Amino acid sequence: MLLARGRQTYYNELKTLRRQTMKNVRVRYAPSPTGYLHIGNARTALFNYLFARHHEGSFIVRIEDTDVKRNVDQGIENQMNYLKWLGMDWDESIDKPGAYGPYRQLERHEKLNVYKDYANDLIEKGLAYKCYCSPEELEAEIEEKKARGESNLHYSRKCLGKPDQDAPYMVRFKVPDETTYTFDDIVKGEVTFRSEDVGDWVILKRNGIPTYNFACAIDDHLMAISHVLRGEDHITNTPKQLMVLDAFDWKHPTYGHMPLIVNDNHKKLSKRDADIIQFIEQYHKLGYLPDALFNFIALLGWSPDKKEEILSPEELIKRFDETRMSSSPATFDKEKLAFINNRYIKALSNEEALDLCKPFLIDENIGLEQDESWFVDLIEVFKDRLSFGAQIVDLYRDFFEKPFILEGDVLEFIKQDGVKALLETFKNMVENMDPLASDTLKKAIKEAGKETGMKGKMLFMPLRIAVSASMHGPDLPKMMNLMGKERLIKRLEYTIRHL
RNA sequence: GGCCCGUUGGAGAAGCGGUUCAACUCACUAGCCUUUCACGCUAGCAUUCACGGGUUCAAAUCCCGUACAGGUCACCA
Structure with missing residues (x-):
């Protein structure tokens, strides 16, 4: 190993720590600061959170900010705030240092040189090599292959074995020949990839910063991550990460690839999807409730074993079962969200x-x-x-x-005998009422019923129709009270005229 | 194009070889309920699980093929 002494100590300490915690469930949510908290990210975070809490393990938030160009100001702050708003907390992260920090990859890169160390180690072992190809060259290579109709667009390996040059380079992983990568996915079952299907991929970019797959594999190991729960769009990344793990002879975490969240057209939910509200912040601003969203998101690719689907965060933690994750895509059902949020609003004081x-x-x-x-x-x-x-x-x-219009079944209903007398009686009572109040209105309804001999449906329905032009709706006296005396009388008069 | 994954009612979704297995939820439709809640209650809503073949005494459930759909193949994560 080419590690400096100080860092060597760091790694040794980590090693001891990992041994101690090996049996513990440790999962991580690894956002990149390239945007705000998206529904898909929230789902990934939530499932990791539920899994960790269910198994009394640790939930870690690790910042993967290796794409310096795309990092957005406030991105991480926003994401973490909304994770909290949704009701999640974590055990280790940038704001809550644990033994496995730092928790920001750029910091690990700059302060500890973690990834470069490991990359150099791989180069020394002959498992990785420097590539001096320019972006233009690479692009031309691919275009050429496409033109020839080749299905294998992998890098030609033309820099493999080249002597060191004094020129900018990136580091590529030398993908082993004829190797099979199989893992037992919690969601998908046994999944296999062949190394022939993976080209020599970049582990260190020209700017020295690691690529996602490299940094991710290394950090998952260094942070003693036991289970990796992520979106299915990562499934083809898994063999790459496995080959890094294998190159260092590290244990594989258990993987679980959650189904994609798709829209009505069964396309992966994209941030450009105008039809669906994408960001948690937007839901917050529209007056959605965090627990309702928590509940709804938990149902995206997972289902409880009992009938009831309205579940509090505590119940979800208790019932979460990773083996019940679905392997087919989860459709984002807007109507269901509306229903669930309504249920939570109803429960509010x-x-x-x-x-x-x-x-x-x-x-x-x-x-x-x-x-x-x-x-x-x-x-x-x-x-x-x-x-x-x-x-x-x-x-x-x-x-x-809204204009008050009587038509259809509603009009039909009030054309029945006795309605006119009822409405007139009630109207007179309202005229003498000052001020209006729900309980006096309720008494007046009773009274009007008694006087006109109308009862049950024949008492309430005409009144309901006369004030709301509908056969369904909220509590009658309260609705009348809210409407105010003047408008209430006007509607009663209008209805009487249309009988 | 290669690789990987998927396909159950109008919608979400359970079931993963056989005992009501086609749950449950939303939506919809119908009926009913109120003189303390009509966004409430009850009922109805796939003789069938993309299609074709195979394995089996038995398949939505296992295998193969076809179709369709999606994901992925970046010096993004």
Whole structure:
């Protein structure tokens, strides 16, 4: 090994540590700071988190920032904040140093020279070599092969065995001949790749920074990662990482490749997919609840063994079973998300629901002149039908601003005998009511029923229709109260005229 | 093109050789319920698991092939 003395000590210490923790479950989520927290990343993080917590292991967040050009300011900060917002915490990371740090690859590269050391070691053993080809040369090589119709677009190895030159170079891994890489994937079962299918790939870029596959394999080992749970798009990376592990005679972690999340067209969820909201931050801003999202994401490629699908984070941790991950793609079902989030909103207290919704109303200048009790009434009436917080604005507008039209079955229903008398009786009561209140309205409904001899469905349905033009909806007295006296009377009159 | 993975109702999704195995959820449809919640309750909704062949006493479940779909083949991660 070509390690400096100080670093040698570092590695020795790590080795001892790894022995001690070998039996522990240690998983990692390894985001790159190239963007904000995406639904796909969140799923990867979440499954690793659930797996770690279920098995009482460690959950590590390692930053893979080796693509210096694409790194985005605030990328990591945003991702970690939203991981927390979703309800995940971790045991080791850049903000929570553990024994296996540093947890940022660029830092490992710059301060400890980790990857270069190992790359040099491979070069010395003849398992890797320097490549002096220019990007243009490489591109030309590929174009040529394509033109000849070759299916194997792998690097020609023309730099293999070249003497050292005083020129920029990258380091390529010399892929072994006729070697089979088989691993028992938790999700997919036994998967096999042949080394012929992998070209000599770059482990160190021209700028000296390692490529993903190299850094990842090394760090997974150095950090004693026991299980690697990641998206299926990584499955073809696995043989590359296995050959690095083998080159150093390191133990393989257990791999599990989770199904891709696809859109309605069964295409991999892409950040450019305009149809689906992609970033957790956006869901937050629309008034989705973290636990609901946590629940929904956990169902992307995994299903519980019991019937119930609405599960709290604690229940999910308890029930998580990695063998129940699906091997076919998980479709992002927007309707299901809406349903799940609605279930969580319904479970909120009125105060919590108000906190969630009020900002959206204020943003739209709705209810500025109203007092707090008006907001409480509004939320109470609509809470059960909200798919997400911001929807309160639409619900408000539908209720207060949509034209009131009676037609179809609704009109049919109120044309029945006795409806007119009922509505008129009720209207008179409302006219004498000052101010309006839910409980007085409720009493008035009873009273009007008694007076006109209408009861049950024949009592409530006409009134419901007369105020909302619908046969379904929220609690009747509360809805009337929210509507206000003037509008309520107007609608009753309008309905009576149309009988 | 090579390699890898997948294909169960309108949608999500379970089941992975045989005891109600075609669960469950969403959506939809129908009926019903309220003088304390009509986004509530109940019921209905794939005689069939892409297609073709094979193995087996027995296959959605195992094997082979076809079709279709996707992923991946970067000095990105």
